[in-house]
Amino acid sequence: MNILILGSGGREHAFAKKLSESKKLSKLYVAPGNAGTAKIANNIDIDPLDFKAVKKATLEHKIEMVVVGPEAPLVAGVHDYFLADEELKNIPVIGPKKDGAELEGSKEFSKKFMFKHGVPTAKYESFTKNTVAEGQAFLETLKPPFVLKADGLAAGKGVLIIEDLEEAKAELADMLTNEKFGAASSKVVIEEYLDGIELSVFVLTDGKGYKILPSAKDYKRIGEGDTGLNTGGMGAISPVPFADEEFIKKVEERVVKPTVDGLQKDGIDYRGFIFIGLMNIDGDPFVIEYNVRMGDPETEVVLPRITSDLLDLFQGVATQTIEEKSYLVDARTATTVVVVSGGYPEAYEKGKEITGTENEQNSIVYHAGTVLKDNKVLTSGGRVLAVTSFGENIPDALKKSYNTISQISFDKMNYRKDIGFDLVD
Structure with missing residues:
Protein backbone atom coordinates (compact mmCIF):
# COMPACT_ATOMS: atom_id res chain seq x y z
CA MET A 1 0.00 0.00 0.00
CA LYS A 97 -14.59 13.16 10.78
CA LYS A 98 -15.44 16.69 11.87
CA ASP A 99 -18.28 15.62 14.18
CA GLY A 100 -16.01 13.25 16.11
CA ALA A 101 -13.13 15.73 16.13
CA GLU A 102 -15.30 18.05 18.22
CA LEU A 103 -14.27 15.91 21.20
CA GLU A 104 -11.02 17.87 21.04
CA GLY A 105 -12.15 20.88 19.03
CA SER A 106 -14.53 22.03 21.77
CA LYS A 107 -13.98 21.51 25.51
CA GLU A 108 -17.66 22.28 26.10
CA PHE A 109 -18.77 19.63 23.58
CA SER A 110 -16.55 16.98 25.20
CA LYS A 111 -17.77 17.80 28.73
CA LYS A 112 -21.41 17.57 27.61
CA PHE A 113 -20.61 14.24 25.92
CA MET A 114 -19.03 12.86 29.12
CA PHE A 115 -21.98 13.90 31.29
CA LYS A 116 -24.47 12.53 28.76
CA HIS A 117 -22.82 9.10 28.58
CA GLY A 118 -21.83 8.72 32.23
CA VAL A 119 -18.07 9.08 31.79
CA PRO A 120 -16.53 10.15 35.14
CA THR A 121 -15.19 13.72 34.98
CA ALA A 122 -15.03 16.99 36.93
CA LYS A 123 -18.05 19.28 37.24
CA TYR A 124 -17.88 22.34 34.98
CA GLU A 125 -19.60 25.39 33.51
CA SER A 126 -18.79 27.33 30.32
CA PHE A 127 -18.82 31.10 29.79
CA THR A 128 -18.47 33.76 27.07
CA LYS A 129 -17.52 37.45 27.11
CA ASN A 130 -21.19 38.22 27.80
CA THR A 131 -21.15 36.10 30.96
CA VAL A 132 -17.81 37.07 32.54
CA ALA A 133 -19.50 38.12 35.80
CA GLU A 134 -21.34 34.80 36.03
CA GLY A 135 -18.05 32.99 35.43
CA GLN A 136 -16.36 34.94 38.19
CA ALA A 137 -19.24 34.10 40.51
CA PHE A 138 -18.93 30.40 39.61
CA LEU A 139 -15.24 30.52 40.54
CA GLU A 140 -16.29 31.62 44.04
CA THR A 141 -18.22 28.32 44.46
CA LEU A 142 -15.09 26.21 43.79
CA LYS A 143 -12.11 25.35 45.95
CA PRO A 144 -8.67 26.36 44.68
CA PRO A 145 -6.80 25.68 42.49
CA PHE A 146 -9.04 26.90 39.66
CA VAL A 147 -8.95 25.33 36.18
CA LEU A 148 -9.65 27.57 33.17
CA LYS A 149 -9.70 26.02 29.69
CA ALA A 150 -10.01 27.77 26.33
CA ASP A 151 -12.88 25.99 24.56
CA GLY A 152 -11.12 25.71 21.18
CA LEU A 153 -7.73 24.51 19.96
CA ALA A 154 -4.83 26.42 21.53
CA ALA A 155 -1.88 24.16 20.64
CA GLY A 156 -1.87 22.59 24.10
CA LYS A 157 -1.41 25.93 25.86
CA GLY A 158 -5.01 27.01 26.53
CA VAL A 159 -5.27 25.62 30.08
CA LEU A 160 -4.55 27.67 33.20
CA ILE A 161 -4.39 26.27 36.75
CA ILE A 162 -4.46 29.10 39.28
CA GLU A 163 -4.30 29.05 43.09
CA ASP A 164 -5.53 32.60 43.80
CA LEU A 165 -9.24 33.43 43.34
CA GLU A 166 -8.71 37.07 42.33
CA GLU A 167 -6.02 36.09 39.83
CA ALA A 168 -8.37 33.45 38.39
CA LYS A 169 -11.11 36.06 37.97
CA ALA A 170 -8.68 38.41 36.20
CA GLU A 171 -7.40 35.65 33.91
CA LEU A 172 -10.97 34.66 33.01
CA ALA A 173 -11.71 38.23 31.98
CA ASP A 174 -8.44 38.37 30.01
CA MET A 175 -9.23 35.13 28.16
CA LEU A 176 -12.77 36.16 27.27
CA THR A 177 -12.62 39.91 26.67
CA ASN A 178 -9.04 40.28 25.42
CA GLU A 179 -8.93 36.89 23.65
CA LYS A 180 -5.72 35.84 25.42
CA PHE A 181 -5.70 32.63 23.38
CA GLY A 182 -7.31 34.14 20.30
CA ALA A 183 -10.59 32.73 19.00
CA ALA A 184 -9.95 29.56 21.02
CA SER A 185 -10.86 31.45 24.20
CA SER A 186 -14.03 33.15 22.92
CA LYS A 187 -15.61 30.57 25.21
CA VAL A 188 -13.97 29.32 28.43
CA VAL A 189 -14.74 26.18 30.42
CA ILE A 190 -14.19 26.43 34.18
CA GLU A 191 -13.69 23.06 35.88
CA GLU A 192 -13.48 21.65 39.35
CA TYR A 193 -9.84 20.73 40.06
CA LEU A 194 -9.14 17.01 40.22
CA ASP A 195 -6.36 16.13 42.66
CA GLY A 196 -4.57 12.94 41.67
CA ILE A 197 -1.87 11.51 39.39
CA GLU A 198 -2.19 12.21 35.68
CA LEU A 199 -1.71 9.71 32.86
CA SER A 200 -2.94 9.03 29.34
CA VAL A 201 -4.60 5.98 27.83
CA PHE A 202 -4.89 5.65 24.06
CA VAL A 203 -7.55 3.79 22.11
CA LEU A 204 -7.61 2.86 18.42
CA THR A 205 -11.20 2.30 17.30
CA ASP A 206 -13.02 1.46 14.08
CA GLY A 207 -16.26 2.88 15.47
CA LYS A 208 -17.43 -0.47 16.84
CA GLY A 209 -14.49 -2.41 18.26
CA TYR A 210 -11.25 -1.09 19.69
CA LYS A 211 -7.75 -1.86 20.92
CA ILE A 212 -6.49 -0.23 24.12
CA LEU A 213 -2.91 0.88 23.46
CA PRO A 214 -0.15 1.16 26.10
CA SER A 215 -0.59 3.78 28.83
CA ALA A 216 1.82 6.72 29.05
CA LYS A 217 2.62 9.71 31.23
CA ASP A 218 4.12 12.88 29.81
CA TYR A 219 5.86 15.82 31.46
CA LYS A 220 4.58 19.21 30.36
CA ARG A 221 6.59 21.72 32.41
CA ILE A 222 9.86 23.13 31.09
CA GLY A 223 11.66 22.93 34.45
CA GLU A 224 12.91 20.12 36.66
CA GLY A 225 10.44 18.92 39.25
CA ASP A 226 7.54 19.99 37.03
CA THR A 227 8.20 23.72 37.44
CA GLY A 228 8.03 26.64 35.05
CA LEU A 229 5.96 27.19 31.92
CA ASN A 230 3.84 24.57 30.20
CA THR A 231 5.22 23.12 26.97
CA GLY A 232 4.02 20.66 24.36
CA GLY A 233 5.78 17.96 26.37
CA MET A 234 9.34 17.42 27.61
CA GLY A 235 9.31 13.62 27.86
CA ALA A 236 7.18 10.54 28.47
CA ILE A 237 7.16 7.11 30.11
CA SER A 238 5.31 3.91 29.12
CA PRO A 239 3.88 1.89 30.76
CA VAL A 240 2.78 3.92 33.77
CA PRO A 241 3.68 1.82 36.86
CA PHE A 242 0.46 2.49 38.77
CA ALA A 243 -1.72 1.77 35.71
CA ASP A 244 -1.82 -1.93 36.45
CA GLU A 245 -4.25 -4.47 35.00
CA GLU A 246 -6.90 -3.65 37.62
CA PHE A 247 -6.75 0.09 36.92
CA ILE A 248 -6.84 -0.36 33.13
CA LYS A 249 -9.86 -2.66 33.56
CA LYS A 250 -11.62 0.21 35.39
CA VAL A 251 -10.63 2.57 32.55
CA GLU A 252 -12.07 0.16 29.99
CA GLU A 253 -15.36 -0.38 31.83
CA ARG A 254 -15.96 3.19 33.03
CA VAL A 255 -14.37 5.24 30.24
CA VAL A 256 -13.49 3.39 27.02
CA LYS A 257 -16.73 1.41 26.59
CA PRO A 258 -19.06 4.33 27.45
CA THR A 259 -17.06 6.57 25.10
CA VAL A 260 -17.13 4.21 22.09
CA ASP A 261 -20.78 3.29 22.80
CA GLY A 262 -21.65 6.97 23.24
CA LEU A 263 -20.17 7.88 19.86
CA GLN A 264 -22.31 5.16 18.24
CA LYS A 265 -25.44 6.29 20.08
CA ASP A 266 -24.84 9.87 18.95
CA GLY A 267 -24.47 8.72 15.32
CA ILE A 268 -20.77 9.61 15.14
CA ASP A 269 -18.86 7.15 12.92
CA TYR A 270 -15.47 7.48 14.64
CA ARG A 271 -12.44 5.81 13.06
CA GLY A 272 -9.09 6.65 14.56
CA PHE A 273 -7.35 7.36 17.84
CA ILE A 274 -8.94 8.57 21.06
CA PHE A 275 -6.41 10.04 23.49
CA ILE A 276 -7.94 9.94 26.97
CA GLY A 277 -6.29 12.28 29.47
CA LEU A 278 -6.99 10.76 32.89
CA MET A 279 -6.56 11.51 36.55
CA ASN A 280 -6.05 8.58 38.90
CA ILE A 281 -7.81 9.57 42.13
CA ASP A 282 -7.35 6.93 44.82
CA GLY A 283 -7.39 4.18 42.20
CA ASP A 284 -10.38 5.50 40.25
CA PRO A 285 -10.10 7.04 36.74
CA PHE A 286 -11.58 10.47 35.95
CA VAL A 287 -11.36 12.00 32.47
CA ILE A 288 -9.66 15.39 32.20
CA GLU A 289 -10.02 15.65 28.42
CA TYR A 290 -10.24 13.84 25.13
CA ASN A 291 -7.93 14.38 22.19
CA VAL A 292 -8.71 12.92 18.77
CA ARG A 293 -5.19 11.89 17.78
CA MET A 294 -2.10 10.44 19.38
CA GLY A 295 -0.21 12.62 21.85
CA ASP A 296 3.26 13.99 21.31
CA PRO A 297 5.67 12.93 22.89
CA GLU A 298 3.58 9.99 24.15
CA THR A 299 3.49 8.49 20.63
CA GLU A 300 7.27 8.12 20.82
CA VAL A 301 6.93 5.66 23.74
CA VAL A 302 3.58 4.03 22.85
CA LEU A 303 4.21 3.05 19.21
CA PRO A 304 7.66 1.47 19.77
CA ARG A 305 6.06 -0.88 22.33
CA ILE A 306 3.48 -2.16 19.80
CA THR A 307 5.03 -5.23 18.16
CA SER A 308 2.08 -5.95 15.85
CA ASP A 309 1.88 -4.60 12.30
CA LEU A 310 0.50 -1.06 12.64
CA LEU A 311 -0.61 -0.93 9.01
CA ASP A 312 -2.60 -4.14 9.56
CA LEU A 313 -4.31 -2.48 12.55
CA PHE A 314 -5.07 0.58 10.41
CA GLN A 315 -6.64 -1.66 7.78
CA GLY A 316 -8.80 -3.05 10.58
CA VAL A 317 -9.93 0.50 11.35
CA ALA A 318 -10.76 1.15 7.71
CA THR A 319 -12.76 -2.08 7.30
CA GLN A 320 -14.21 -2.14 10.83
CA THR A 321 -12.48 -5.44 11.61
CA ILE A 322 -10.04 -4.19 14.26
CA GLU A 323 -11.15 -6.73 16.85
CA GLU A 324 -10.02 -9.54 14.53
CA LYS A 325 -6.50 -8.13 14.23
CA SER A 326 -3.43 -9.37 16.07
CA TYR A 327 -2.29 -6.99 18.80
CA LEU A 328 0.87 -7.56 20.86
CA VAL A 329 2.85 -5.23 23.15
CA ASP A 330 6.48 -5.30 24.30
CA ALA A 331 6.50 -5.69 28.10
CA ARG A 332 9.62 -3.54 28.53
CA THR A 333 9.59 0.09 29.64
CA ALA A 334 10.05 2.82 27.03
CA THR A 335 11.13 6.35 27.94
CA THR A 336 11.56 9.42 25.76
CA VAL A 337 13.35 12.67 26.56
CA VAL A 338 12.58 15.73 24.43
CA VAL A 339 15.44 17.99 23.40
CA VAL A 340 14.29 21.59 22.85
CA SER A 341 15.58 24.90 21.54
CA GLY A 342 17.01 27.36 24.06
CA GLY A 343 14.30 29.80 25.17
CA TYR A 344 11.41 27.43 24.41
CA PRO A 345 8.46 27.61 25.17
CA GLU A 346 8.99 31.35 24.80
CA ALA A 347 11.07 33.01 22.03
CA TYR A 348 13.76 30.81 20.48
CA GLU A 349 15.97 30.81 17.40
CA LYS A 350 15.71 28.40 14.47
CA GLY A 351 18.26 27.20 11.96
CA LYS A 352 20.82 25.77 14.40
CA GLU A 353 22.86 22.88 12.97
CA ILE A 354 22.34 19.56 14.80
CA THR A 355 25.06 16.91 15.01
CA GLY A 356 25.06 13.42 16.52
CA THR A 357 21.52 12.31 15.64
CA GLU A 358 22.91 9.25 13.87
CA ASN A 359 24.06 7.78 17.23
CA GLU A 360 21.17 5.37 17.63
CA GLN A 361 22.84 2.20 18.92
CA ASN A 362 20.80 2.11 22.15
CA SER A 363 18.02 4.60 21.37
CA ILE A 364 15.62 5.78 18.68
CA VAL A 365 16.09 9.45 17.78
CA TYR A 366 12.77 10.85 16.60
CA HIS A 367 12.87 14.18 14.78
CA ALA A 368 10.24 16.81 15.66
CA GLY A 369 11.27 20.40 14.84
CA THR A 370 13.96 19.67 12.24
CA VAL A 371 14.53 20.40 8.57
CA LEU A 372 17.07 19.13 6.05
CA LYS A 373 18.91 21.91 4.22
CA ASP A 374 22.05 21.48 2.08
CA ASN A 375 22.50 17.99 3.59
CA LYS A 376 22.57 19.50 7.08
CA VAL A 377 19.99 18.85 9.81
CA LEU A 378 18.81 22.18 11.25
CA THR A 379 16.41 23.11 14.05
CA SER A 380 13.03 24.40 12.85
CA GLY A 381 10.90 24.37 16.00
CA GLY A 382 10.78 24.56 19.78
CA ARG A 383 10.73 20.83 20.40
CA VAL A 384 13.54 19.48 18.23
CA LEU A 385 14.12 15.78 18.99
CA ALA A 386 12.65 12.99 21.14
CA VAL A 387 15.14 10.34 22.22
CA THR A 388 13.44 7.02 23.07
CA SER A 389 15.01 3.97 24.73
CA PHE A 390 13.89 0.61 26.06
CA GLY A 391 14.85 -0.78 29.47
CA GLU A 392 13.81 -3.29 32.09
CA ASN A 393 12.70 -0.33 34.24
CA ILE A 394 12.48 3.46 34.08
CA PRO A 395 16.03 4.29 35.31
CA ASP A 396 17.53 1.72 32.93
CA ALA A 397 15.71 3.14 29.89
CA LEU A 398 16.38 6.76 30.86
CA LYS A 399 20.10 6.10 31.29
CA LYS A 400 20.25 5.03 27.63
CA SER A 401 18.29 8.09 26.45
CA TYR A 402 20.50 10.50 28.38
CA ASN A 403 23.63 8.76 27.13
CA THR A 404 22.42 9.18 23.53
CA ILE A 405 21.56 12.84 24.17
CA SER A 406 25.12 13.44 25.44
CA GLN A 407 26.32 12.68 21.92
CA ILE A 408 23.90 15.15 20.27
CA SER A 409 24.71 18.83 19.98
CA PHE A 410 23.25 22.12 18.76
CA ASP A 411 23.55 25.67 20.01
CA LYS A 412 21.54 26.36 23.19
CA MET A 413 19.94 22.90 23.31
CA ASN A 414 17.99 22.16 26.48
CA TYR A 415 16.28 19.13 28.04
CA ARG A 416 14.95 17.97 31.40
CA LYS A 417 17.17 15.66 33.40
CA ASP A 418 14.43 14.31 35.67
CA ILE A 419 11.83 12.70 33.40
CA GLY A 420 9.99 10.00 35.36
CA PHE A 421 11.21 11.44 38.68
CA ASP A 422 7.80 10.99 40.32
CA LEU A 423 7.43 7.35 39.27
CA VAL A 424 10.72 6.04 40.70
CA ASP A 425 11.12 5.22 44.41
Missing part, protein backbone atom coordinates in the same frame (compact mmCIF):
# COMPACT_ATOMS: atom_id res chain seq x y z
CA ASN A 2 1.03 3.59 -0.62
CA ILE A 3 0.52 5.58 2.59
CA LEU A 4 0.43 9.35 3.20
CA ILE A 5 1.01 10.70 6.72
CA LEU A 6 -0.07 14.29 7.38
CA GLY A 7 2.10 16.24 9.83
CA SER A 8 5.66 17.25 10.62
CA GLY A 9 6.48 16.40 14.23
CA GLY A 10 7.91 13.64 16.40
CA ARG A 11 4.54 11.86 16.37
CA GLU A 12 4.60 11.68 12.56
CA HIS A 13 8.22 10.45 12.52
CA ALA A 14 7.16 7.73 14.99
CA PHE A 15 4.26 6.75 12.70
CA ALA A 16 6.62 6.68 9.72
CA LYS A 17 9.15 4.45 11.51
CA LYS A 18 6.50 2.00 12.69
CA LEU A 19 4.69 1.84 9.32
CA SER A 20 8.00 1.36 7.49
CA GLU A 21 8.32 -1.99 9.34
CA SER A 22 5.17 -3.33 7.68
CA LYS A 23 5.44 -5.86 4.86
CA LYS A 24 2.21 -4.42 3.52
CA LEU A 25 3.83 -1.04 2.84
CA SER A 26 4.83 -0.13 -0.73
CA LYS A 27 5.67 3.58 -0.61
CA LEU A 28 5.50 6.02 2.30
CA TYR A 29 4.95 9.77 2.01
CA VAL A 30 4.86 12.44 4.75
CA ALA A 31 3.47 15.95 4.28
CA PRO A 32 5.35 18.09 5.09
CA GLY A 33 7.56 15.81 7.25
CA ASN A 34 10.95 16.69 8.72
CA ALA A 35 14.64 15.73 8.47
CA GLY A 36 13.94 12.41 10.19
CA THR A 37 11.08 11.34 7.92
CA ALA A 38 13.17 12.35 4.89
CA LYS A 39 15.47 9.39 5.62
CA ILE A 40 12.74 6.74 5.60
CA ALA A 41 9.94 8.27 3.49
CA ASN A 42 9.28 10.81 0.74
CA ASN A 43 8.53 14.26 2.14
CA ILE A 44 5.97 16.39 0.28
CA ASP A 45 6.19 20.11 0.99
CA ILE A 46 2.51 20.94 1.48
CA ASP A 47 0.38 22.27 4.33
CA PRO A 48 -1.89 19.54 5.79
CA LEU A 49 -4.63 22.18 6.05
CA ASP A 50 -4.48 22.86 2.29
CA PHE A 51 -6.93 20.13 1.33
CA LYS A 52 -6.66 20.82 -2.42
CA ALA A 53 -2.90 20.28 -2.24
CA VAL A 54 -3.47 17.14 -0.17
CA LYS A 55 -5.88 15.86 -2.87
CA LYS A 56 -3.36 16.58 -5.63
CA ALA A 57 -0.60 14.70 -3.77
CA THR A 58 -2.95 11.81 -2.97
CA LEU A 59 -3.88 11.28 -6.61
CA GLU A 60 -0.40 11.96 -7.98
CA HIS A 61 1.26 9.38 -5.70
CA LYS A 62 -1.59 6.82 -5.90
CA ILE A 63 -2.14 6.99 -2.13
CA GLU A 64 -4.27 4.14 -0.72
CA MET A 65 -4.56 5.34 2.91
CA VAL A 66 -4.11 8.66 4.73
CA VAL A 67 -2.97 8.79 8.35
CA VAL A 68 -3.65 12.14 10.04
CA GLY A 69 -1.15 13.07 12.76
CA PRO A 70 -2.19 16.46 14.23
CA GLU A 71 -5.61 17.60 15.39
CA ALA A 72 -5.99 20.74 13.21
CA PRO A 73 -6.74 18.95 9.88
CA LEU A 74 -9.23 16.66 11.66
CA VAL A 75 -11.08 19.55 13.31
CA ALA A 76 -11.04 21.35 9.94
CA GLY A 77 -12.68 18.30 8.31
CA VAL A 78 -10.04 16.57 6.17
CA HIS A 79 -11.84 13.22 6.55
CA ASP A 80 -15.15 14.79 5.46
CA TYR A 81 -13.36 16.39 2.48
CA PHE A 82 -12.21 12.95 1.29
CA LEU A 83 -15.67 11.41 1.69
CA ALA A 84 -17.31 14.26 -0.25
CA ASP A 85 -14.90 13.97 -3.21
CA GLU A 86 -15.66 11.42 -5.95
CA GLU A 87 -11.95 10.76 -6.60
CA LEU A 88 -11.03 10.42 -2.92
CA LYS A 89 -14.06 8.90 -1.19
CA ASN A 90 -12.82 5.30 -1.29
CA ILE A 91 -9.42 6.13 0.22
CA PRO A 92 -9.55 5.41 3.97
CA VAL A 93 -8.55 8.18 6.38
CA ILE A 94 -7.27 7.24 9.84
CA GLY A 95 -8.73 9.96 12.03
CA PRO A 96 -12.30 11.01 12.88
